[in-house]
Amino acid sequence: xxxxxxxxxxxxxxxxxxxxxxxxxxxxxxxxxxxxxxxxxxxxxxxxxxxxxxxxxxxxxxxxxxxxxxxxxxxxxxxxxxxxxxxxxxxxxxxxxxxxxxxxxxxxxxxxxxxxxxxxxxxxxxxxxxxxxxxxxxxxxxxxxxxxxxxxxxxxxxxxxxxxxxxxxxxxxxxxxxxxxxxxxxxxxxxxxxxxxxxxxxxxxxxxxxxxxxxxxxxxxxxxxxxxxxxxxxxxxxxxxxxxxxxxxxxxxxxxxxxxxxxxxxxxxxxxxxxxxxxxxxxxxxxxxxxxxxxxxxxxxxxxxxxxxxxxxxxxxxxxxxxxxxxxxxxxxxxxxxxxxxxxxxxxxxxxxxxxxxxxxxxxxxxxxxxx
Amino acid sequence: xxxxxxxxxxxxxxxxxxxxxxxxxxxxxxxxxxxxxxxxxxxxxxxxxxxxxxxxxxxxxxxxxxxxxxxxxxxxxxxxxxxxxxxxxxxxxxxxxxxxxxxxxxxxxxxxxxxxxxxxxxxxxxxxxxxxxxxxxxxxxxxxxxxxxxxxxxxxxxxxxxxxxxxxxxxxxxxxxxxxxxxxxxxxxxxxxxxxxxxxxxxxxxxxxxxxxxxxxxxxxxxxxxxxxxxxxxxxxxxxxxxxxxxxxxxxxxxxxxxxxxxxxxxxxxxxxxxxxxxxxxxxxxxxxxxx
Numbered sequence: 141x142x143x144x145x146x147x148x149x150x151x152x153x154x155x156x157x158x159x160x161x162x163x164x165x166x167x168x169x170x171x172x173x174x175x176x177x178x179x180x181x182x183x184x185x186x187x188x189x190x191x192x193x194x195x196x197x198x199x200x201x202x203x204x205x206x207x208x209x210x211x212x213x214x215x216x217x218x219x220x221x222x223x224x225x226x227x228x229x230x231x232x233x234x235x236x237x238x239x240x241x242x243x244x245x246x247x248x249x250x251x252x253x254x255x256x257x258x259x260x261x262x263x264x265x266x267x268x269x270x271x272x273x274x275x276x277x278x279x280x281x282x283x284x285x286x287x288x289x290x291x292x293x294x295x296x297x298x299x300x301x302x303x304x305x306x307x308x309x310x311x312x313x314x315x316x317x318x319x320x321x322x323x324x325x326x327x328x329x330x331x332x333x334x335x336x337x338x339x340x341x342x343x344x345x346x347x348x349x350x351x352x353x354x355x356x357x358x359x360x361x362x363x364x365x366x367x368x369x370x371x372x373x374x375x376x377x378x379x380x381x382x383x384x385x386x387x388x389x390x391x392x393x394x395x396x397x398x399x400x401x402x403x404x405x406x407x408x409x410x411x412x413x414x415x416x417x418x419x420x421x422x423x424x425x426x427x428x429x430x431x432x433x434x435x436x437x438x439x440x441x442x443x444x445x446x447x448x449x450x451x452x453x454x455x456x457x458x459x460x461x462x463x464x465x466x467x468x469x470x471x472x473x474x475x476x477x478x479x480x481x482x483x484x485x486x487x488x489x490x491x492x493x494x495x496x497x498x499x500x501x502x503x504x505x506x507x508x509x510x511x512x
Numbered sequence: 513x514x515x516x517x518x519x520x521x522x523x524x525x526x527x528x529x530x531x532x533x534x535x536x537x538x539x540x541x542x543x544x545x546x547x548x549x550x551x552x553x554x555x556x557x558x559x560x561x562x563x564x565x566x567x568x569x570x571x572x573x574x575x576x577x578x579x580x581x582x583x584x585x586x587x588x589x590x591x592x593x594x595x596x597x598x599x600x601x602x603x604x605x606x607x608x609x610x611x612x613x614x615x616x617x618x619x620x621x622x623x624x625x626x627x628x629x630x631x632x633x634x635x636x637x638x639x640x641x642x643x644x645x646x647x648x649x650x651x652x653x654x655x656x657x658x659x660x661x662x663x664x665x666x667x668x669x670x671x672x673x674x675x676x677x678x679x680x681x682x683x684x685x686x687x688x689x690x691x692x693x694x695x696x697x698x699x700x701x702x703x704x705x706x707x708x709x710x711x712x713x714x715x716x717x718x719x720x721x722x723x724x725x726x727x728x729x730x731x732x733x734x735x736x737x738x739x740x741x742x743x744x745x746x747x748x749x750x751x752x753x754x755x756x757x758x759x760x761x762x763x764x765x766x767x768x769x770x771x772x773x774x775x776x777x778x779x780x781x782x783x784x785x786x787x788x789x790x791x792x793x794x795x796x797x798x799x800x801x802x803x804x
Contacts, residue, residue, distance in 0.1 A: 193700050214706040226701035229802045230719045239715070240705035271802070287705075 142204045142217075142294035142327055144190070149199035150187050152353070159185045163199070167329070172321050174342035175331045177374070182351035183331045184299055190329060193296050194381050203294060215486045217360050219288035220297040223304065225280045227272040227287075233259075234268040237286045251290075258286040261323070262316075278309045285317075289324065298330040302337065316341055335375050339363070347371050357389035369505035372498055378429050378462065380498070381472040385425040387418040396425055396499075399468040404444040406494050412508045413499070423508065426498035429462065432490050434482055439491045446491045454484045463488070465476060550776045554759045557772035569777035578753075579778050582761035583785070589668060589757060590736035593675045598725070598733045600680040605687030619688065623681040630678070634745025637674045641746075664754035671755055674742055679735060683728040689719070690724030719802075726797035730790055738785040757780050 149163035162487040167173050175183035188194040190201065192213035201208045208216055215385065219240075227236050230472040237258060238251045246254075259265045272280055281301060288296055301317075302310045308359070318341055321328055332338055338345050338361045347354040347362065355367045364371035372380045378509075385396035385403070394405040394413050403425075405413065413423075433439070439446050452471070453464040463474045463482055474490060482488050499508040514520060527640045551569050553562040572644065573579060625633065641801060649657035660666035672794045694717050702712040707727050718725075740759040749756035749764075756764075767773025 191700075191704060199589070213700075213703045214708075220701070220704050222697045224695065224697050226695070226697040227696060228698065228716060228720075243706040243711065254698065265802075273802070291705075 143167060144295065144327065144329075145200070145202040145205075146186075146190070147200045147202075149186065149189060149201060150365045151189060152193065152197040153184070155302075160189070160295075163353055163355060164454065165346060165353075167327060170327055172328045172330065172341060172343045174338040174345045175348060176335060176338040176345055176461065177348035177354075178333060180350075181347050181348040183333075183346075185351075186348075187299055187329060187331045190295075191218060192216050202433060210348050217294045218297055219291050219293040219295075220299065221281075221284045221288055221301045223300040225272075225284040225301075225304075227283055229272050232269055232271055233264060233283050233286075235274070236272070236283055239289050240287065240291050251393055254290045254292075255286075258289040261289065261320070262286045268321065277305050278313065281305060281313060282316075285320065285359055289320075294327065296326050296328045298328065299434065300332055301330075302332075303334070308432055310337075317341060336377060339375070343377075347374060349374075365507070365509055365510040366498065369426075369500045369507075371468075372426050372500070372507070376428060378473045378475070380426045380428050381432070381470075383425045383427075383470055383472070383502075384422050385499075386422050386460055387413055387420065389414060389419040396423075398447070400426065401447040401467075402444070403492060403494060407507055409494075409497070409499070416501075416508065418508075422502050424502055426500060426502040427492050428496065429473040429475035431493040431496040432440050432476075433493065434463070434474065434488060434490055439489055442491045442494070445487055445494045448487065448489050449484050450484045451484055451488055454482065465490075529777040536736040539650045547776050548780065550773060551780055553773050555632055555772045556770045557766060558770065565773065569783075571780055572774045573777040574732075576765075576774070576778065578756075579758075579761055579765070580657060582756050583782070585668070585754075585756065586758040589671060589739075590733060592672045593679075593736045594729060594732045596672065596676045597679045597683055597736075600676055601683035601728060602687050604680060604684040605691055608684070609688055609691040615688075616715060618687070622684050625678050625680075628678075630739075630741030631745045633674060633678055634742045637670070637677075638746050641670055650721060661747060662751060667751060667755040671743065671747060671757075674746055675736065675739065678742065679732055683732060685727050686724050687721070690721035693723075693773075694720045722801045726794055726801065729797065730794050733793060734786060734790050737782070737789070 142166035143486040144165070145168075148167045150158070152158055161422060163182075165173070170195060170504055175186060177183050189196050190209070192211065196209050203216065203218075228239065231239065234255055237255045241251045243253060255268070256265070259268055262285060264279070264282055264286055267275060267279060267283075272283065275283065281304075282348050284301065298317075302313050305313060307310055314337060317330075320342075330337075330341060339362075339392060342359055344356060345359055345362055346356045349370050355362060355371045355402060357365075362371060362375045366375060366380075369382070373382070383398050385398045388395040388402075391408070394410040395403060396403045413419075447467060449467055449472075450464040451463050451465050453462075455462040455464070459478065461476050461480050463480070465472055465474070465488065476482075498510075500506065501508055550562065550687070552564055554565045554568070555562040585635060604618075608619045608622070612618070628636075639662065641661050646657055646659050658671050698716055698720070699712055702716045706717060738759050739757060740763065743755065743757050743760050747755040749760055758778075762775050762779045764775075765778060766772045769775075
């Protein structure tokens with residue numbers, strides 16, 4: 141197992157396109173790091189640079205302190221699980237899993253032992269004689285994992301390994317990968333565009349956009365203290381609600397005006413607005429769907445954080461209900477208890493949990509309440 | 513009309529397959545059957561009489577030492593030509609898919625020899641061997657250097673060389689398709705698994721290109737076994753009939769020596785040999801073929 145260091149990594153293609161800009165990350169031994177972001181954000185490119193499949197234009201990449209920039213992929217002691225699984229179609233499952241060991245001249249009995257052990261862990265024992273074409277998507281995915289496991293590499297790289305699976309299998313395999321990380325204690329770098337995978341698997345998440353790292357932190361931290369508007373919107377499903385709000389500062393009282401509603405800013409969140417001289421300025425008010433409530437008691441207790449609207453869509457998910465409605469022309473989502481009496485077309489009163497609100501600068505898009 | 517009736521299905525079949533079926537019968541099946549009939553006659557290729565002689569033409573063909581030596585020569589020629597055509601085509605395909613500058617230009621350039629007819633190609637290369645190479649050789653070595661086409665071994669060498677030049681570009685395109693069908697992620701997986709470029713080629717790329725190998729080897733075998741045009745224009749079977757290949761022998765037998773029945777019987781034997789070798793090769797090669 142290993143620690144990784146990426147310092148000032150850049151990827152610039154011959155046509156001048158900056159795919160990755162100034163990527164810095166220190167990965168500790170046994171960490172499960174997730175690269176997440178929308179398509180084209182540079183996450184797969186960064187992973188491929190770590191694998192040695194793409195040249196690093198600038199910067200230093202080290203594994204256990206050893207500079208790896210010019211080291212061939214085969215000499216980096218890494219294993220990779222590809223999005224397409226990249227199983228050799230002319231080889232059986234057994235041969236696919238043992239191929240890397242065979243190339244390293246590992247004795248046959250040792251290859252056999254390692255392949256069968258990996259097959260046992262991944263429940264592939266009965267499939268060892270089959271060729272990839274005769275396997276289901278989930279089985280192929282497990283073989284791809286097995287091929288990585290048998291090598292016992294320093295680092296596992298996974299490039300959207302679950303994206304070709306159906307929703308149910310994806311959830312199942314997510315759990316398997318998590319268990320595997322626990323059991324093997326390996327360093328894993330995992331690329332995904334699915335923020336649910338990122339939140340459930342990662343010990344730390346690297347959020348990227350346009351080749352630039354936006355924030356690196358734990359899932360909990362990213363969810364509760366996003367550093368900017370992009371991270372706030374990207375992490376969480378349904379995504380955070382955003383509304384333009386005008387700040388009003390009168391002495392110690394700080395308020396946010398959204399249309400007709402005037403919301404009182406809690407004491408512990410006033411200072412950045414006062415210090416930043418935001419009086420009269422427009423900021424972006426962010427609130428997660430679960431921090432909007434239709435609970436009558438809460439609304440009665442917080443009259444200075446309420447607003448009215450009409451329900452446009454009612455979505456019953458069993459354990460929870462999503463309510464969609466408009467405020468000042470912007471669609472908001474509330475996640476409420478399934479016992480709610482509100483339905484499509486109902487006139488509703490909601491309250492924001494102002495302790496959980498986020499405020500972003502309209503121009504810089506940075507979170508005014510939290511910093512790294 | 514009911515769509516599941518036999519009449520409807522027959523009409524539908526004839527509408528789509530009918531024209532092609534009629535053409536196929538007219539230009540392949542009927543001439544083949546008629547040719548088969550002629551092998552049992554002593555027709556001279558000209559007269560209206562076609563006397564039935566039973567198996568006499570086959571007996572004559574099996575006793576024809578020139579025919580069997582032409583078959584032997586064809587097998588040797590084909591063996592060398594097939595091997596070199598495929599080796600050269602494979603490396604050309606590798607070259608033009610490896611990202612070299614101007615690879616599309618090279619692809620077109622290597623394919624052009626295949627567009628030139630065999631007769632023209634033979635005469636062009638005859639000039640090259642008889643004049644250009646002789647002049648260059650004479651200038652370097654001094655005195656007069658004989659043409660390669662003037663020696664028995666040299667003529668066969670020239671035939672093989674020209675065939676490789678002619679067919680390699682065409683086969684290259686099939687190998688290019690083969691190379692492109694192997695996904696990049698498989699090559700990358702091989703690199704990460706620890707393959708050197710050579711090991712990746714041997715263990716991953718080549719096994720996944722079996723379909724291309726099957727097709728190219730089959731095409732080159734069948735083309736080489738029935739080659740006639742280049743044989744005629746380049747060597748005309750000379751010197752001393754040392755480069756007469758099977759197809760040329762069959763033609764001479766039927767049309768030059770006016771022994772059409774025997775010539776047709778020999779053509780049928782050549783067809784059977786060619787078919788057996790070709791089908792066996794395809795059967796063996798197809799085993800273990802997988803999609804890349």
